Amino acid sequence: MINYVTAGESHGPQLTGILTGIPAGLTLDIDAINAGLSARQGGFGRGNRQQIEHDQVTVVGGLRHGVTLGSPLALTIQNRDHAHWSKIMDPISPATPENTLRQVTRPRPGHADLVGGMKYGHRDLRNVLERSSARETAMRVAIGQICKQLLAQLDIQLVGYVQQIGQVKTDPQASLQVADLEQAITQNDLRITDNTKVDEIHDLITATRKAGDTLGGVIRVVATNVPAGLGSYTNWDTKLDGKLAAAVMGVNAMKGVEIGDGFAAAASHGSQVMDEIDWNAEDGWSRLTNHLGGFEGGMTNGMPIIVKAAMKPIPTLYKPLQSVDIATKEVKKASVERSDTTAIVPASIVVESVVAIELAKALTETFDGSNLERLKRTIAEYRDELKHY
Numbered sequence: 001m002i003n004y005v006t007a008g009e010s011h012g013p014q015l016t017g018i019l020t021g022i023p024a025g026l027t028l029d030i031d032a033i034n035a036g037l038s039a040r041q042g043g044f045g046r047g048n049r050q051q052i053e054h055d056q057v058t059v060v061g062g063l064r065h066g067v068t069l070g071s072p073l074a075l076t077i078q079n080r081d082h083a084h085w086s087k088i089m090d091p092i093s094p095a096t097p098e099n100t101l102r103q104v105t106r107p108r109p110g111h112a113d114l115v116g117g118m119k120y121g122h123r124d125l126r127n128v129l130e131r132s133s134a135r136e137t138a139m140r141v142a143i144g145q146i147c148k149q150l151l152a153q154l155d156i157q158l159v160g161y162v163q164q165i166g167q168v169k170t171d172p173q174a175s176l177q178v179a180d181l182e183q184a185i186t187q188n189d190l191r192i193t194d195n196t197k198v199d200e201i202h203d204l205i206t207a208t209r210k211a212g213d214t215l216g217g218v219i220r221v222v223a224t225n226v227p228a229g230l231g232s233y234t235n236w237d238t239k240l241d242g243k244l245a246a247a248v249m250g251v252n253a254m255k256g257v258e259i260g261d262g263f264a265a266a267a268s269h270g271s272q273v274m275d276e277i278d279w280n281a282e283d284g285w286s287r288l289t290n291h292l293g294g295f296e297g298g299m300t301n302g303m304p305i306i307v308k309a310a311m312k313p314i315p316t317l318y319k320p321l322q323s324v325d326i327a328t329k330e331v332k333k334a335s336v337e338r339s340d341t342t343a344i345v346p347a348s349i350v351v352e353s354v355v356a357i358e359l360a361k362a363l364t365e366t367f368d369g370s371n372l373e374r375l376k377r378t379i380a381e382y383r384d385e386l387k388h389y
Protein backbone atom coordinates (compact mmCIF):
# COMPACT_ATOMS: atom_id res chain seq x y z
CA MET A 1 0.00 0.00 0.00
CA ILE A 2 1.12 3.54 -0.73
CA ASN A 3 2.43 5.66 2.14
CA TYR A 4 4.75 8.60 2.47
CA VAL A 5 6.64 10.81 4.85
CA THR A 6 8.39 14.12 4.28
CA ALA A 7 11.14 15.88 6.23
CA GLY A 8 12.99 19.15 6.02
CA GLU A 9 12.77 22.77 7.17
CA SER A 10 11.85 25.69 4.91
CA HIS A 11 15.35 27.24 5.01
CA GLY A 12 17.22 24.00 5.71
CA PRO A 13 19.39 22.34 3.08
CA GLN A 14 16.66 20.32 1.35
CA LEU A 15 13.28 18.64 1.51
CA THR A 16 13.31 14.84 1.66
CA GLY A 17 10.48 12.43 0.86
CA ILE A 18 10.06 8.67 1.12
CA LEU A 19 7.22 7.16 -0.90
CA THR A 20 6.47 3.47 -0.47
CA GLY A 21 4.06 1.21 -2.36
CA ILE A 22 4.40 2.51 -5.92
CA PRO A 23 4.20 -0.61 -8.13
CA ALA A 24 7.30 -1.90 -9.90
CA GLY A 25 7.36 -1.10 -13.61
CA LEU A 26 6.19 2.53 -13.67
CA THR A 27 8.34 4.68 -15.97
CA LEU A 28 8.62 8.00 -14.15
CA ASP A 29 8.29 11.15 -16.21
CA ILE A 30 10.66 13.39 -14.24
CA ASP A 31 9.93 16.39 -16.49
CA ALA A 32 6.24 16.10 -15.65
CA ILE A 33 7.00 15.99 -11.90
CA ASN A 34 9.14 19.10 -12.32
CA ALA A 35 6.36 20.78 -14.31
CA GLY A 36 4.08 20.20 -11.30
CA LEU A 37 6.73 21.66 -9.00
CA SER A 38 7.13 24.71 -11.16
CA ALA A 39 3.33 25.18 -11.34
CA ARG A 40 3.31 25.10 -7.51
CA GLN A 41 5.92 27.86 -7.47
CA GLY A 42 3.94 30.05 -9.79
CA GLY A 43 0.72 32.00 -9.69
CA PHE A 44 0.05 35.70 -9.32
CA GLY A 45 0.33 36.80 -5.68
CA ARG A 46 3.40 34.81 -4.70
CA GLY A 47 6.20 36.45 -2.65
CA ASN A 48 9.85 36.82 -3.57
CA ARG A 49 10.99 33.44 -2.28
CA GLN A 50 9.93 31.84 -5.53
CA GLN A 51 12.44 33.95 -7.45
CA ILE A 52 15.19 32.24 -5.47
CA GLU A 53 13.92 28.68 -5.73
CA HIS A 54 13.97 26.49 -8.82
CA ASP A 55 12.30 23.33 -7.55
CA GLN A 56 13.40 20.11 -9.20
CA VAL A 57 13.12 16.62 -7.83
CA THR A 58 16.11 14.30 -7.52
CA VAL A 59 15.35 10.60 -7.18
CA VAL A 60 17.99 8.84 -5.07
CA GLY A 61 16.33 5.48 -4.42
CA GLY A 62 13.74 3.06 -5.78
CA LEU A 63 14.36 3.86 -9.44
CA ARG A 64 16.59 2.13 -11.99
CA HIS A 65 16.98 3.35 -15.56
CA GLY A 66 13.92 5.52 -15.07
CA VAL A 67 11.62 2.66 -13.98
CA THR A 68 10.31 2.05 -10.44
CA LEU A 69 11.61 -1.05 -8.67
CA GLY A 70 8.74 -1.48 -6.19
CA SER A 71 11.10 -0.47 -3.39
CA PRO A 72 10.72 2.85 -1.51
CA LEU A 73 11.26 5.91 -3.67
CA ALA A 74 13.61 8.40 -2.02
CA LEU A 75 13.26 11.98 -3.24
CA THR A 76 14.97 15.27 -2.55
CA ILE A 77 14.30 18.90 -3.50
CA GLN A 78 16.97 21.49 -2.83
CA ASN A 79 16.20 24.70 -0.91
CA ARG A 80 18.28 27.24 -2.82
CA ASP A 81 17.47 29.87 -0.20
CA HIS A 82 19.46 27.79 2.32
CA ALA A 83 22.59 29.46 0.95
CA HIS A 84 21.36 32.68 2.65
CA TRP A 85 20.49 30.87 5.90
CA SER A 86 23.34 28.38 6.13
CA LYS A 87 24.52 29.58 9.55
CA ILE A 88 21.09 30.20 11.09
CA MET A 89 19.75 26.87 9.80
CA ASP A 90 22.91 24.77 10.18
CA PRO A 91 21.69 21.32 11.26
CA ILE A 92 24.90 20.45 13.14
CA SER A 93 26.88 23.44 14.53
CA PRO A 94 25.99 24.29 18.14
CA ALA A 95 23.96 27.46 18.75
CA THR A 96 26.01 30.63 19.18
CA PRO A 97 24.93 34.28 19.63
CA GLU A 98 25.77 34.81 15.94
CA ASN A 99 23.78 31.92 14.44
CA THR A 100 20.70 32.50 16.63
CA LEU A 101 20.44 36.19 15.77
CA ARG A 102 17.10 36.19 13.96
CA GLN A 103 14.93 34.84 16.77
CA VAL A 104 11.17 35.05 16.32
CA THR A 105 9.32 35.94 19.52
CA ARG A 106 6.18 37.74 18.27
CA PRO A 107 3.86 34.97 17.04
CA ARG A 108 1.71 35.65 13.96
CA PRO A 109 -2.04 35.22 14.53
CA GLY A 110 -3.29 32.39 12.33
CA HIS A 111 0.11 30.75 11.87
CA ALA A 112 1.44 27.81 13.90
CA ASP A 113 3.95 30.00 15.82
CA LEU A 114 2.36 30.41 19.26
CA VAL A 115 0.74 27.02 19.78
CA GLY A 116 3.72 25.24 18.21
CA GLY A 117 6.05 27.03 20.63
CA MET A 118 3.81 26.21 23.62
CA LYS A 119 3.49 22.55 22.64
CA TYR A 120 7.13 21.80 21.80
CA GLY A 121 8.65 24.19 24.34
CA HIS A 122 10.51 26.33 21.80
CA ARG A 123 11.47 29.86 22.85
CA ASP A 124 12.61 30.77 19.32
CA LEU A 125 9.48 30.42 17.18
CA ARG A 126 11.69 29.95 14.11
CA ASN A 127 11.85 26.32 15.29
CA VAL A 128 8.11 26.13 14.59
CA LEU A 129 7.71 28.22 11.47
CA GLU A 130 10.50 26.44 9.63
CA ARG A 131 8.49 23.24 9.49
CA SER A 132 4.95 24.65 9.58
CA SER A 133 5.83 26.65 6.45
CA ALA A 134 4.12 25.47 3.29
CA ARG A 135 7.56 24.99 1.77
CA GLU A 136 6.98 21.35 2.73
CA THR A 137 4.16 21.14 0.18
CA ALA A 138 6.77 21.08 -2.60
CA MET A 139 7.57 17.51 -1.58
CA ARG A 140 3.88 16.61 -1.32
CA VAL A 141 3.50 17.82 -4.90
CA ALA A 142 6.46 15.70 -6.10
CA ILE A 143 4.92 12.64 -4.42
CA GLY A 144 1.43 13.52 -5.66
CA GLN A 145 2.59 13.95 -9.24
CA ILE A 146 4.15 10.46 -9.12
CA CYS A 147 0.79 9.13 -7.90
CA LYS A 148 -0.91 11.09 -10.70
CA GLN A 149 1.33 9.30 -13.21
CA LEU A 150 0.32 5.96 -11.70
CA LEU A 151 -3.37 6.96 -11.93
CA ALA A 152 -2.90 7.94 -15.59
CA GLN A 153 -1.62 4.41 -16.29
CA LEU A 154 -4.92 3.19 -14.85
CA ASP A 155 -6.88 5.61 -17.09
CA ILE A 156 -7.78 7.89 -14.17
CA GLN A 157 -7.42 11.64 -14.78
CA LEU A 158 -7.52 14.47 -12.29
CA VAL A 159 -6.98 18.20 -12.09
CA GLY A 160 -7.05 20.85 -9.37
CA TYR A 161 -7.76 24.51 -10.10
CA VAL A 162 -9.00 27.77 -8.60
CA GLN A 163 -12.74 28.43 -8.34
CA GLN A 164 -12.77 31.58 -6.28
CA ILE A 165 -10.24 34.18 -5.11
CA GLY A 166 -11.40 36.37 -2.25
CA GLN A 167 -15.05 36.97 -3.09
CA VAL A 168 -14.61 36.73 -6.87
CA LYS A 169 -15.94 33.54 -8.44
CA THR A 170 -13.82 32.40 -11.38
CA ASP A 171 -15.28 29.15 -12.66
CA PRO A 172 -18.26 29.35 -15.00
CA GLN A 173 -17.11 26.14 -16.72
CA ALA A 174 -17.24 23.62 -13.89
CA SER A 175 -19.04 21.13 -16.13
CA LEU A 176 -15.97 20.67 -18.39
CA GLN A 177 -14.09 17.38 -18.65
CA VAL A 178 -10.66 17.11 -17.01
CA ALA A 179 -8.70 17.56 -20.27
CA ASP A 180 -10.71 20.69 -21.17
CA LEU A 181 -10.35 22.08 -17.65
CA GLU A 182 -6.59 21.52 -17.91
CA GLN A 183 -6.56 23.34 -21.22
CA ALA A 184 -8.61 26.26 -19.84
CA ILE A 185 -6.49 26.81 -16.71
CA THR A 186 -3.16 26.91 -18.54
CA GLN A 187 -4.34 30.08 -20.33
CA ASN A 188 -3.57 32.36 -17.37
CA ASP A 189 -1.40 32.65 -14.24
CA LEU A 190 -4.34 32.10 -11.88
CA ARG A 191 -5.38 28.55 -12.83
CA ILE A 192 -8.93 29.83 -13.37
CA THR A 193 -11.24 28.83 -16.20
CA ASP A 194 -12.62 32.34 -16.76
CA ASN A 195 -10.17 34.53 -18.69
CA THR A 196 -12.53 37.51 -18.45
CA LYS A 197 -11.79 37.70 -14.68
CA VAL A 198 -7.98 37.80 -14.96
CA ASP A 199 -7.53 41.61 -14.87
CA GLU A 200 -10.03 42.01 -12.04
CA ILE A 201 -8.20 39.41 -9.94
CA HIS A 202 -4.75 40.82 -10.71
CA ASP A 203 -6.00 44.24 -9.54
CA LEU A 204 -7.54 42.72 -6.43
CA ILE A 205 -4.32 40.91 -5.45
CA THR A 206 -2.15 43.96 -6.19
CA ALA A 207 -4.39 46.25 -4.12
CA THR A 208 -4.47 43.71 -1.29
CA ARG A 209 -0.66 43.45 -1.27
CA LYS A 210 -0.34 47.26 -1.22
CA ALA A 211 -2.73 47.38 1.74
CA GLY A 212 -0.50 44.90 3.60
CA ASP A 213 -3.33 42.38 3.58
CA THR A 214 -3.87 38.86 2.19
CA LEU A 215 -6.46 36.68 0.42
CA GLY A 216 -7.74 33.10 0.36
CA GLY A 217 -10.10 31.31 -1.98
CA VAL A 218 -11.71 28.08 -3.11
CA ILE A 219 -10.06 25.17 -4.93
CA ARG A 220 -11.84 22.43 -6.88
CA VAL A 221 -10.44 19.02 -7.80
CA VAL A 222 -12.12 16.70 -10.30
CA ALA A 223 -11.06 13.08 -10.79
CA THR A 224 -12.67 10.98 -13.51
CA ASN A 225 -12.89 7.29 -14.36
CA VAL A 226 -12.22 6.21 -10.77
CA PRO A 227 -13.67 2.70 -10.45
CA ALA A 228 -16.65 2.21 -8.11
CA GLY A 229 -16.03 0.54 -4.78
CA LEU A 230 -12.87 2.20 -3.45
CA GLY A 231 -13.24 2.79 0.28
CA SER A 232 -15.81 1.02 2.43
CA TYR A 233 -19.03 1.65 4.36
CA THR A 234 -18.17 -1.08 6.89
CA ASN A 235 -16.19 1.05 9.36
CA TRP A 236 -15.95 4.80 9.83
CA ASP A 237 -12.21 4.89 9.25
CA THR A 238 -12.36 2.99 5.97
CA LYS A 239 -14.60 5.59 4.27
CA LEU A 240 -12.60 7.08 1.42
CA ASP A 241 -14.47 10.42 1.44
CA GLY A 242 -13.29 10.81 5.04
CA LYS A 243 -9.69 10.02 4.10
CA LEU A 244 -9.84 12.50 1.23
CA ALA A 245 -11.25 15.18 3.52
CA ALA A 246 -8.44 14.57 6.03
CA ALA A 247 -5.76 14.76 3.34
CA VAL A 248 -7.19 17.99 1.91
CA MET A 249 -7.64 19.55 5.36
CA GLY A 250 -4.02 18.54 6.03
CA VAL A 251 -2.84 21.06 3.44
CA ASN A 252 -1.65 24.30 5.06
CA ALA A 253 -4.36 26.96 5.45
CA MET A 254 -7.35 24.78 4.45
CA LYS A 255 -10.40 25.47 6.63
CA GLY A 256 -13.19 23.66 4.80
CA VAL A 257 -13.66 20.60 2.58
CA GLU A 258 -16.74 19.72 0.54
CA ILE A 259 -17.57 16.61 -1.46
CA GLY A 260 -19.97 17.27 -4.33
CA ASP A 261 -22.62 19.86 -3.43
CA GLY A 262 -21.36 19.76 0.16
CA PHE A 263 -22.92 22.44 2.35
CA ALA A 264 -25.37 23.48 -0.39
CA ALA A 265 -26.91 19.98 -0.24
CA ALA A 266 -27.93 20.68 3.35
CA ALA A 267 -30.27 23.41 2.14
CA SER A 268 -31.90 21.30 -0.60
CA HIS A 269 -34.62 18.64 -0.66
CA GLY A 270 -33.66 14.99 -1.11
CA SER A 271 -35.20 14.94 -4.56
CA GLN A 272 -32.73 17.65 -5.64
CA VAL A 273 -29.65 15.91 -4.25
CA MET A 274 -29.90 12.12 -4.66
CA ASP A 275 -28.42 11.08 -8.00
CA GLU A 276 -30.81 8.77 -9.86
CA ILE A 277 -29.42 5.42 -10.99
CA ASP A 278 -29.06 4.26 -14.59
CA TRP A 279 -27.55 1.29 -16.46
CA ASN A 280 -26.76 0.40 -20.06
CA ALA A 281 -24.87 -2.55 -21.54
CA GLU A 282 -22.09 -0.45 -23.02
CA ASP A 283 -21.18 1.77 -20.05
CA GLY A 284 -22.63 -0.20 -17.14
CA TRP A 285 -23.85 1.69 -14.06
CA SER A 286 -24.07 5.46 -13.76
CA ARG A 287 -26.01 8.26 -12.07
CA LEU A 288 -28.08 10.82 -13.99
CA THR A 289 -26.54 13.66 -11.94
CA ASN A 290 -23.55 13.97 -9.58
CA HIS A 291 -24.61 16.09 -6.61
CA LEU A 292 -22.91 13.67 -4.23
CA GLY A 293 -19.51 14.16 -5.87
CA GLY A 294 -18.82 10.50 -6.68
CA PHE A 295 -19.36 9.06 -3.17
CA GLU A 296 -22.07 6.94 -1.59
CA GLY A 297 -21.45 5.12 1.68
CA GLY A 298 -17.84 6.29 1.84
CA MET A 299 -17.19 4.42 -1.43
CA THR A 300 -16.53 5.77 -4.89
CA ASN A 301 -19.61 5.15 -7.08
CA GLY A 302 -17.90 5.51 -10.47
CA MET A 303 -19.04 9.10 -11.06
CA PRO A 304 -16.44 11.91 -11.15
CA ILE A 305 -15.02 12.71 -7.73
CA ILE A 306 -15.56 16.37 -6.90
CA VAL A 307 -13.68 17.80 -3.91
CA LYS A 308 -13.62 21.46 -2.94
CA ALA A 309 -11.36 23.14 -0.41
CA ALA A 310 -11.70 26.53 1.28
CA MET A 311 -8.34 28.20 1.91
CA LYS A 312 -8.15 30.96 4.50
CA PRO A 313 -6.19 34.14 3.72
CA ILE A 314 -2.41 33.97 4.30
CA PRO A 315 -1.71 34.61 8.03
CA THR A 316 1.45 36.73 7.66
CA LEU A 317 0.35 40.32 7.12
CA TYR A 318 2.77 43.07 6.05
CA LYS A 319 0.47 45.31 8.10
CA PRO A 320 0.76 43.08 11.16
CA LEU A 321 -1.98 42.40 13.72
CA GLN A 322 -1.68 42.42 17.49
CA SER A 323 0.48 39.81 19.14
CA VAL A 324 2.28 39.39 22.46
CA ASP A 325 6.05 38.98 22.67
CA ILE A 326 6.68 35.58 24.27
CA ALA A 327 9.90 36.85 25.90
CA THR A 328 8.61 40.10 27.48
CA LYS A 329 4.82 39.49 27.43
CA GLU A 330 4.44 43.01 26.00
CA VAL A 331 1.70 43.63 23.45
CA LYS A 332 3.49 44.06 20.11
CA LYS A 333 2.75 43.79 16.42
CA ALA A 334 3.26 40.26 15.06
CA SER A 335 6.54 39.50 13.32
CA VAL A 336 6.64 39.68 9.54
CA GLU A 337 8.43 36.98 7.60
CA ARG A 338 8.61 37.44 3.82
CA SER A 339 5.28 36.19 2.56
CA ASP A 340 2.81 35.49 -0.23
CA THR A 341 -0.23 37.77 -0.66
CA THR A 342 -2.25 34.78 -1.76
CA ALA A 343 -1.21 31.18 -2.40
CA ILE A 344 -4.49 29.93 -3.76
CA VAL A 345 -2.87 29.13 -7.14
CA PRO A 346 -0.01 26.96 -5.81
CA ALA A 347 -2.39 25.44 -3.26
CA SER A 348 -4.59 24.15 -6.08
CA ILE A 349 -1.65 21.97 -7.24
CA VAL A 350 -1.03 20.86 -3.68
CA VAL A 351 -4.67 19.86 -3.16
CA GLU A 352 -4.71 18.06 -6.53
CA SER A 353 -1.57 16.21 -5.42
CA VAL A 354 -2.93 15.03 -2.06
CA VAL A 355 -6.14 13.83 -3.75
CA ALA A 356 -3.97 11.87 -6.23
CA ILE A 357 -2.07 10.32 -3.32
CA GLU A 358 -5.26 9.21 -1.53
CA LEU A 359 -6.75 7.71 -4.71
CA ALA A 360 -3.52 5.86 -5.52
CA LYS A 361 -3.41 4.67 -1.91
CA ALA A 362 -7.00 3.38 -2.07
CA LEU A 363 -6.31 1.53 -5.33
CA THR A 364 -3.18 -0.17 -4.02
CA GLU A 365 -5.04 -1.04 -0.81
CA THR A 366 -7.86 -2.66 -2.77
CA PHE A 367 -5.72 -4.43 -5.40
CA ASP A 368 -2.22 -5.90 -5.28
CA GLY A 369 0.05 -3.03 -6.25
CA SER A 370 3.34 -4.91 -6.51
CA ASN A 371 3.58 -4.80 -10.29
CA LEU A 372 2.08 -2.22 -12.64
CA GLU A 373 1.12 -4.55 -15.52
CA ARG A 374 -0.65 -6.94 -13.14
CA LEU A 375 -2.41 -4.02 -11.43
CA LYS A 376 -3.61 -2.76 -14.82
CA ARG A 377 -4.99 -6.21 -15.73
CA THR A 378 -6.67 -6.65 -12.36
CA ILE A 379 -8.36 -3.26 -12.51
CA ALA A 380 -9.50 -3.82 -16.11
CA GLU A 381 -11.08 -7.14 -15.04
CA TYR A 382 -12.68 -5.48 -12.02
CA ARG A 383 -14.16 -2.69 -14.14
CA ASP A 384 -15.60 -5.30 -16.49
CA GLU A 385 -17.06 -7.31 -13.63
CA LEU A 386 -18.77 -4.20 -12.20
CA LYS A 387 -20.25 -3.25 -15.55
CA HIS A 388 -22.19 -6.53 -15.66
CA TYR A 389 -23.15 -6.60 -11.97
Ligand SMILES: Cc1cc2nc3c(=O)[nH]c(=O)nc-3n(C[C@H](O)[C@H](O)[C@H](O)COP(=O)(O)O)c2cc1C
Nearest residue numbers: 111112132133134252253315316339340343346347
Ligand atom coordinates in the same frame (compact mmCIF):
# COMPACT_ATOMS: atom_id res chain seq x y z
C1 LIG B 1 1.29 26.98 -1.14
C2 LIG B 1 1.12 27.70 0.17
C3 LIG B 1 1.87 28.85 0.42
C4 LIG B 1 1.71 29.53 1.62
N1 LIG B 1 2.44 30.67 1.81
C5 LIG B 1 2.34 31.32 2.99
C6 LIG B 1 3.08 32.51 3.22
O1 LIG B 1 3.82 32.98 2.35
N2 LIG B 1 2.94 33.11 4.43
C7 LIG B 1 2.13 32.61 5.40
O2 LIG B 1 2.04 33.20 6.47
N3 LIG B 1 1.41 31.50 5.20
C8 LIG B 1 1.50 30.85 4.02
N4 LIG B 1 0.76 29.71 3.82
C9 LIG B 1 -0.16 29.25 4.89
C10 LIG B 1 0.56 28.72 6.13
O3 LIG B 1 1.51 27.74 5.78
C11 LIG B 1 -0.47 28.13 7.11
O4 LIG B 1 -1.51 29.02 7.32
C12 LIG B 1 0.21 27.81 8.44
O5 LIG B 1 1.09 26.70 8.27
C13 LIG B 1 -0.76 27.48 9.58
O6 LIG B 1 -1.49 26.32 9.31
P1 LIG B 1 -3.09 26.32 9.14
O7 LIG B 1 -3.42 27.56 8.37
O8 LIG B 1 -3.39 25.07 8.39
O9 LIG B 1 -3.72 26.38 10.50
C14 LIG B 1 0.83 29.04 2.61
C15 LIG B 1 0.08 27.88 2.35
C16 LIG B 1 0.20 27.22 1.14
C17 LIG B 1 -0.61 26.00 0.88
Ligand SMILES: C=C(O[C@@H]1CC(C(=O)O)=C[C@@H](OP(=O)(O)O)[C@H]1O)C(=O)O
Nearest residue numbers: 010047049132133134135337338339340
Ligand atom coordinates in the same frame (compact mmCIF):
# COMPACT_ATOMS: atom_id res chain seq x y z
C1 LIG C 1 8.75 28.65 0.56
C2 LIG C 1 7.52 28.53 0.15
O1 LIG C 1 6.44 29.17 0.70
C3 LIG C 1 6.62 29.83 1.91
C4 LIG C 1 5.45 29.44 2.76
C5 LIG C 1 5.39 30.26 3.97
C6 LIG C 1 4.49 29.77 5.05
O2 LIG C 1 4.51 30.38 6.13
O3 LIG C 1 3.75 28.79 4.82
C7 LIG C 1 6.09 31.43 4.10
C8 LIG C 1 7.00 31.96 3.06
O4 LIG C 1 8.34 31.58 3.37
P1 LIG C 1 9.60 32.55 3.17
O5 LIG C 1 9.61 33.45 4.35
O6 LIG C 1 10.79 31.67 3.10
O7 LIG C 1 9.39 33.30 1.89
C9 LIG C 1 6.67 31.33 1.71
O8 LIG C 1 7.59 31.70 0.74
C10 LIG C 1 7.15 27.63 -0.94
O9 LIG C 1 5.94 27.46 -1.16
O10 LIG C 1 8.06 27.10 -1.61
